[in-house]
Each structure stands twice: as C-alpha cells, then as structure tokens.
Amino acid sequence: MVNSVIAGLTSGGGYALLGLCVVLTYRLVAVVNFAMTAVGAFGAFVMVSLTDAGLDVWSSLVLGAASAALLSAALGAALVRWFAGHRERTKAAVTVALYVALTAVGLRLFGGTTTGAHRFPDPFGAPVFTVGGVVVPRSVLVSLAFAALITLGVGLLLTRTGLGLRLQALSERPATAEVVGIPAPRLAVGVWAGVGAVTMLVIVLVAPRLGGDFSTLSGLISTALAVAMVGAFRSLPLTLAGGLVLGCLEGASSAVESIQKYQGVVPFLVILVLLWWRSRGEVWDTAHSR
Amino acid sequence: MKRTHHRAAAAAVLSLTVPLGLTACSDSGGSTDGPIKVGAINGITGLFQTPEVPKTVKAVFDEVNAAGGIGGRKLELVSKDDAMDPQRSGQAARELIQSSKVVAFAGSSSAVDCGLNRATYSKEKIVSIPAVGVDPACFTSPNIAPVNPGPYGLTTAMLYYASETLKRDKVCLNYTVLPGSGGGIEAAIKEWTNLTGKTLALKNLAVGNGDPTRYLVADKNAGCQAVVYNAVVGPWFAQARTQGMQKVDFLLAANSYTDANAKVIPPDMSAYAGTEWQPYTDTTLPGNGRWAKLVEAHGIQKTAFSQGAVMAADVFVQVLKTIKGDITRKTVTDAFKKMKPIQYPMVGTPWVFGPGKEHSPIKGSRFVKAENGGWKVLPGGFTVPGKVS
Numbered sequence: 001m002v003n004s005v006i007a008g009l010t011s012g013g014g015y016a017l018l019g020l021c022v023v024l025t026y027r028l029v030a031v032v033n034f035a036m037t038a039v040g041a042f043g044a045f046v047m048v049s050l051t052d053a054g055l056d057v058w059s060s061l062v063l064g065a066a067s068a069a070l071l072s073a074a075l076g077a078a079l080v081r082w083f084a085g086h087r088e089r090t091k092a093a094v095t096v097a098l099y100v101a102l103t104a105v106g107l108r109l110f111g112g113t114t115t116g117a118h119r120f121p122d123p124f125g126a127p128v129f130t131v132g133g134v135v136v137p138r139s140v141l142v143s144l145a146f147a148a149l150i151t152l153g154v155g156l157l158l159t160r161t162g163l164g165l166r167l168q169a170l171s172e173r174p175a176t177a178e179v180v181g182i183p184a185p186r187l188a189v190g191v192w193a194g195v196g197a198v199t200m201l202v203i204v205l206v207a208p209r210l211g212g213d214f215s216t217l218s219g220l221i222s223t224a225l226a227v228a229m230v231g232a233f234r235s236l237p238l239t240l241a242g243g244l245v246l247g248c249l250e251g252a253s254s255a256v257e258s259i260q261k262y263q264g265v266v267p268f269l270v271i272l273v274l275l276w277w278r279s280r281g282e283v284w285d286t287a288h289s290r
Numbered sequence: 291m292k293r294t295h296h297r298a299a300a301a302a303v304l305s306l307t308v309p310l311g312l313t314a315c316s317d318s319g320g321s322t323d324g325p326i327k328v329g330a331i332n333g334i335t336g337l338f339q340t341p342e343v344p345k346t347v348k349a350v351f352d353e354v355n356a357a358g359g360i361g362g363r364k365l366e367l368v369s370k371d372d373a374m375d376p377q378r379s380g381q382a383a384r385e386l387i388q389s390s391k392v393v394a395f396a397g398s399s400s401a402v403d404c405g406l407n408r409a410t411y412s413k414e415k416i417v418s419i420p421a422v423g424v425d426p427a428c429f430t431s432p433n434i435a436p437v438n439p440g441p442y443g444l445t446t447a448m449l450y451y452a453s454e455t456l457k458r459d460k461v462c463l464n465y466t467v468l469p470g471s472g473g474g475i476e477a478a479i480k481e482w483t484n485l486t487g488k489t490l491a492l493k494n495l496a497v498g499n500g501d502p503t504r505y506l507v508a509d510k511n512a513g514c515q516a517v518v519y520n521a522v523v524g525p526w527f528a529q530a531r532t533q534g535m536q537k538v539d540f541l542l543a544a545n546s547y548t549d550a551n552a553k554v555i556p557p558d559m560s561a562y563a564g565t566e567w568q569p570y571t572d573t574t575l576p577g578n579g580r581w582a583k584l585v586e587a588h589g590i591q592k593t594a595f596s597q598g599a600v601m602a603a604d605v606f607v608q609v610l611k612t613i614k615g616d617i618t619r620k621t622v623t624d625a626f627k628k629m630k631p632i633q634y635p636m637v638g639t640p641w642v643f644g645p646g647k648e649h650s651p652i653k654g655s656r657f658v659k660a661e662n663g664g665w666k667v668l669p670g671g672f673t674v675p676g677k678v679s
Contacts, residue, residue: 003511004504011501111550112339117524119554125532134507137532209501212524212554216499223500251504260496 001255006134008251009244013143014206016243018220019227020150021199026233027158028191030088030171034095034221035075036199038102041217043068043200044207045110048118057121061204065197072196073189080185099221106214116214120207143205147243150198151236167191229271232278242271325366326359326617328606329392330421331382331403336373340399342591343421343599344369347397349588350603360610360617368392372400383407387414393622396606397421397599404428416619417626417643419606421598426474435626435649437601437634437641438566441471441543445478445518446485447655448541448564450675452516453488455657456539460491462514464505466521467495485676502526506533514538520545524554531556547594547658547665555660562668564655567597567636569667571658577601577635597636605632605641638672653677 018037025033047064051057075098083091110116124139158164169176170187203217211217223246230242249270253263328351332344344367351365359365368390372379379402386392387410395411395418404420404427411418411433420428423436429443439447445463452461467475472495483489492512497505502525509517510533519526520543530540540561542551547563549571555561568575570592573582581600585592609632610617613625631640631651638654654674658665 003507007504007507008501010503014501115548115550117522117548117550117554119524119528119556122528125528127532127534133510134503135533207525208528209503209525211499211522212528213522213550216522219499247501250500254494254496254498254504255508260494263496264498 001252003132003134004251004255005248006132006251008247008249008254010134010136010140010247011209011250012244012247013140013147014209014243015223015227015246016147016240017143017150017202017206018224019231019239019243020147020154020236021195021202022224022228023231023233023236023239024150024154024198025195026228027154027236028167028171028195029076029079029188030091031079031095032088032092032225032233033075033195034092034225035098035102036095036195037203037221037224038099038106038218039068039072039075039196040199040203041214041220042071042102042106043196044120044203044217045106045118045214047200047204048120049110051121061201064204065200068200069193069197072199073193075196076189076192077185079192080188084185099218103215103218106218110214112213112215117212120204120212122208124205125208139205139208146202146205147240151240155236226268226271229275232275245270323363325364326610327366327368327390327392328397329383329386329390329395330367330369330397331372331379331386331395331400331407332369332398333374333400334371336371336375338374338401338424340422340595342585342593342596343397343399345588345590346585346596346599347421347603349584349590350600350607353584354607360607361613363617365607365610367397369397372402374401376402376406379403379406380410383410387416391619392416393617393619394606394626395419397602399424399595399598401425404431404434408434414619415623417623419602419626419643421602422595425468426471429474429650430648432647432649433623435641435643435651436598437605437637437652438544438598439638439652439655440566440650441520442474442478443650443653444544444564444566444655445475446481446675447653447673448518448543449479449482449490450485451562451564451655451657451673452518452539452541453482453486455670455673456516458516458539460513460515461488461518462492462509462512462516463490463518464492464494464497464509464521465519466497482675497521501529503529503533506530506535509538510535516541519543523551527555527559527561531559536560541657544594544655549664552660552665553663557662559660561660563658563660563665565594565658566652566655567594567601569656569658569665570594570597571665572667575667581636601634601636601641605634608632609643638674 043064046067047060050060079091124142125137127135128138129136227242227246231239253259253266330344333339334341348367351367355364370382372382398420399422401424405425408427408431418434420436423438423440428434428436429440452458491514506529516539518541523546536558542563544564544566547565568578581597585596609625609629613621626643627645629643631642633640637652639652641651654672656672657668
C-alpha cells in the first residue's frame with residue numbers, strides 16, 4: 001500500500017503540470033480550454049515526426065513547440081475574432097468542438113493506440129534514488145520543479161508585473177481593457193501561443209509516463225481538468241497540490257483489491273467531495289455575510 | 291390538416307407493407323438467382339477501426355468471381371460500418387438480413403456486433419463467420435464461429451506459454467478489461483490453472499489509463515517473473531525499464547502486435563506478443579504467402595486483421611462450394627452446421643462451425659519477440675494449451 005502511494009506520488013508532478021496548464025489558460029484568457037492537450041499532443045507529434053525524419057531532438061523540439069504555439073494562436077484568434085463577446089460556456093463549447101476535430105485529424109495523421117505508438121525521448125529517465133522499492137527517476141523531480149516554477153513564476157507575473165496586470169485586466173474585462181488602451185486581441189493571441197508552447201513541452205515531458213500515441217495524449221484533458229478543479233480553476237498552488245493528491249489516490253486505490261475495479265472513479269469522487277466541502281464553506285460564508 | 295392526412299395515409303401504407311416485407315424476407319432468405327449477397331458488419335470509423343477487413347474479403351470474393359463464381363453466381367459483399375455504435379450495429383444487421391437479404395455474414399469485424407446481434411442471428415437462422423471475434427459473445431453463440439482464438443483463448447495460451455515454455459514460476463496478469471468481459475478472462479485463467487495446476491502470483495483486471503508505475507511496483511513486490519499484459523505499450527515499458535524490470539518477461543496480447551509497438555519497446559526489455567494467426571510480419575510462414583500476395587495486389591494494409599479477413603472469406607467460400615443446389619440462407623446455414631473441419635495453415639487448430647451451441651474452434655497462439663525495433667518470429671509453431679507440441 002505504501003509503495004503504491006509512493007508510486008502514485010511520482011505521477012503527481014505530471015498530473016499537476018497538466019492541471020496547471022488548464023488553470024493558466026483560464027486565468028490568462030478566461031477560457032476553459034478542452035482542446036489544450038490535443039494542441040499539445042499535435043506539437044509533440046510534429047516533434048517526433050521530425051526526429052523520425054532525421055532532424056536532431058532540439059531543433060525538433062523547437063519546431064514542435066512552435067507548431068503548437070501556432071495552432072493555439074489560431075484557436076485563440078478565432079475565439080477573439082468571433083466569440084469575444086460570448087459567455088465562457090460558449091467559448092468552452094467551441095474548444096470542445098475543436099478537441100473532437102483535432103483528435104479525429106490527429107488519429108488520421110498519427111495513427112491510433114496500437115498503430116501510432118511512438119517512443120518519446122526520455123532524457124530524464126535515469127534513476128535518482130529508490131524509496132520503498134519504487135525507483136524515482138529524474139523526470140519526477142523535473143516535473144515537480146517545472147510545476148513549482150509555473151506556480152511561482154505565473155503567480156509573481158500576475159501579481160507583481162505590469163504585464164501581469166494587463167493580462168488580468170484582459171482576462172476579467174476584455175472590453176474595458178481595450179478601452180483603457182491595452183491591445184487586447186494581440187495580447188490574447190500572444191497568450192494563447194505561449195500557453196500552446198508550454199502545453200506542448202508538458203506533453204513531451206509526461207509522454208514517457210502517460211502515453212505514446214495521439215489519442216492517449218490528447219485524452220489527458222480529463223485528468224488535466226480534474227486536477228484544475230481542485231484549484232477551482234484559479235489557485236495555482238492548490239492545483240499543484242491537486243496533481244499530487246490525484247497521483248496518491250490513484251496509487252492507493254490500485255493497491256486495495258476491493259476498490260481496484262473502481263480506481264478510475266475514486267480520485268474523481270474524492271475531488272467531488274473536496275469541491276462540495278469547499279462550496280459548503282462558501283454557502284456558509286454567504287449566509288453569514290447577509 | 292392536409293399534412294395530418296398525408297401522415298395517416300403513410301402510416302397506413304407502412305403498417306400494411308412492413309409486415310408483408312418482413313414475411314417475404316424471412317421466407318426467401320436470399321434469392322436463388324443473381325449475385326449471392328454476403329453481409330459484414332465492420333468498424334470503419336469509431337474507436338475500433340478495421341477498414342482493411344472488408345477490402346480484403348472483397349478481394350477474395352473478386353478472385354472467386356473472376357474464376358466463375360459459385361455455381362455460376364457471383365459473390366457480393368455488403369459491408370456496413372457500425373462505428374462501434376450499438377444502435378448502428380443492430381440496425382446494420384437488421385438491414386442486411388431484411389433488406390439486402392444476405393445469405394450469411396462473413397468477415398465481420400466489430401467490437402459490438404456479436405453481443406448485440408447474436409439473438410437476431412439465431413432468430414433469423416443465419417450464420418456469421420467473423421474475421422475478428424472481439425467480444426465474448428462471438429465465442430459463445432450458436433450461430434457465430436470466428437476464425438481467431440479471441441482474447442480468452444489467447445489469454446490461456448499466453449499464460450501457458452509463460453509457465454510451460456518460458457518455465458516461469460511466478461506468472462502475473464495485468465489486464466484492461468472491457469465491461470462484461472471479466473468473466474471470460476476469469477474463465478481463461480481457470481482453464482490455465484486446470485491444465486497446469488498453477489495459480490497467478492498477482493492478478494489485476496483493472497489496469498487503467500495514466501501512469502503505469504503503480505502497477506509495475508505491485509508486480510515487483512509480488513516477485514512476478516512473467517507478466518501477461520494487454521494495455522498501452524509505450525509508457526508501460528518505459529516505466530518498467532525505470533523500475534529495473536529488465537529480467538521480467540512481458541507477454542503482450544495480439545492487439546499490441548504492431549510495427550509501431552515493436553519500435554517503442556526499449557532494446558533491453560524482454561517482450562513477447564501472442565499472435566492469433568501466423569505472425570503477419572513474416573510472409574514466408576504457412577498460409578501467409580497467399581494472404582500477402584492478395585493484399586499487396588490490392589494495396590491493402592498488411593495487418594493481422596486482414597489475415598483474419600482472408601481466412602474468413604476462404605473458409606466461407608470453401609463451405610459454399612460444398613452446397614449442392616440452390617444457395618439460400620437455409621442451405622448455407624445447413625452447410626455450416628454439417629460441415630467437416632477445415633485445416634487452414636494460418637491457425638493452430640482446424641476450423642469448423644458445426645451444430646454446437648457455442649463455437650470457439652481456433653485455439654492456441656504463436657509467439658514473437660521484440661528485437662531491434664521489430665518482431666522476431668519464435669520457432670516451435672503454435673502453442674496450443676494442453677497439447678504437447
């Protein structure tokens with residue numbers, strides 16, 4: 001049981017990174033982006049296609065990230081151009097449609113679960129130490145460090161810099177931001193491009209652990225959204241914690257035979273309880289403030 | 291008002307014609323002149339895609355037609371895509387039986403067809419010879435007999451290979467099981483236990499998506515020497531390597547036997563795959579020559595599923611040729627129920643339909659090993675559990 005929890009914890013960094021990408025997008029452009037992992041997977045597969053063709057890893061990585069940035073920017077531009085005044089749910093619905101479309105295109109281009117499996121470069125695969133029979137590779141530490149960097153870096157960017165302030169204004173009141181002179185559409189497309197590139201890097205980092213084919217990687221959106229829920233799509237530190245909790249829960253639920261069959265559901269049930277608990281507090285606060 | 295009248299009239303006409311149409315269909319069971327219509331339900335779109343299967347069956351039929359057909363009548367394949375959608379699958383079977391008046395089904399490859407349509411096939415007294423039997427009902431129905439051992443037969447063969455051929459004492463099983471298939475897998479494990487007297491060191495039938503490290507750590511703790519596995523390959527082997535499991539033999543199910551998967555397995559890991567037919571990666575193996583020539587000539591992808599398609603079409607044609615007189619649904623069904631076993635080189639045991647209440651004629655598996663980014667065919671022919679080779 002302890003070993004399984006430790007094993008689960010080593011997955012937590014990757015889950016946290018995925019959740020952070022969702023929260024990042026939401027905080028910066030106020031869209032719950034269902035197409036996020038599909039865009040990242042697209043860039044990741046551009047990268048491996050280029051390495052297959054003989055290009056070196058670093059150039060492929062840069063070109064893959066650029067292609068994800070471009071795709072994400074195109075998606076962002078479409079949302080800014082045609083859906084700027086719409087509600088969040090409409091924008092989310094657009095990204096759901098794009099997720100379906102991108103997954104279908106990706107399946108055609110890069111193959112299915114068995115025919116399109118790819119071996120992603122795993123530069124951080126070397127073991128660092130062993131805890132309770134679980135070998136912890138360098139990638140776990142890199143994922144955690146990357147997750148902490150995003151949490152801290154973006155937190156500071158949003159609260160301590162002029163750019164962060166403009167980005168917050170853009171996310172919360174795009175129309176007002178434009179009135180006060182913030183170049184909203186251009187900034188928004190830039191943010192979309194940046195998030196696309198970061199997501200691609202995250203996907204490449206988690207691919208050796210979480211899946212080597214297009215559909216599995218683009219399907220990681222469900223995990224990403226579950227983790228983002230823990231942070232209520234706002235809190236970066238809570239999202240980071242959510243990733244680790246999800247990993248631990250997965251590990252624990254796979255170790256207990258009686259709940260093994262439902263291990264896919266257990267983490268989500270716990271998240272549901274967490275959300276209910278938090279909303280209960282909010283209702284309590286609201287009732288008292290009246 | 292006028293529209294209401296039209297609707298009422300249309301309903302009246304329908305209520306008259308539909309029962310008449312149905313009666314006509316079930317009486318005729320396919321016409322006695324013109325082409326012999328053969329149905330197939332294939333996954334072309336959706337999660338389970340086998341577009342090469344109907345193309346290959348059609349290629350076999352074209353070959354037969356070019357040589358004069360069956361008793362002067364041409365074979366015509368009517369394939370419908372069910373997109374792994376239960377509603378579409380049921381509708382496809384009904385349409386093929388009632389509207390297209392097919393005499394039988396040959397070369398189906400759908401993940402939902404058998405379970406959904408088994409009752410229809412029994413009721414309509416029509417037989418189905420799937421190219422790829424996927425769900426448990428394909429192997430436990432009176433009117434369905436696939437040409438592959440299927441996931442259950444293959445599981446027994448893989449366990450048998452691990453314990454008897456590789457001589458591993460601690461055999462473990464990590465499976466992703468589709469809803470409703472758990473019983474079949476349990477029965478397959480039980481069959482292996484009955485044959486060998488051995489039990490699993492660890493069994494997990496709930497391997498899910500996400501990081502596989504937790505399952506691998508459990509395997510390590512249980513001291514598994516061989517692990518029978520059927521889920522996503524890439525991350526499994528990457529993490530098994532990280533966990534230092536280079537000395538464990540991993541046996542993969544037939545769905546993992548693809549060129550892409552051979553490339554993702556790290557060279558220092560020990561990975562085997564069970565194959566349902568002769569390994570498709572070696573065209574010199576018995577029966578593979580004809581298949582390779584056929585699919586190459588038609589530009590069809592070389593996959594294990596296309597092997598199943600050739601075999602299903604071949605055995606179908608062979609049985610059809612034994613029918614004396616009219617070829618109708620009734621005579622076709624009778625011929626299959628009374629047929630003699632056919633020795634087909636691509637599989638481990640003879641294929642037969644016969645009169646039984648369930649049919650799983652093909653047993654055993656061949657094994658390949660991942661080496662240098664490809665699959666190496668292992669000697670020793672088919673491993674048929676319980677049969678000394």
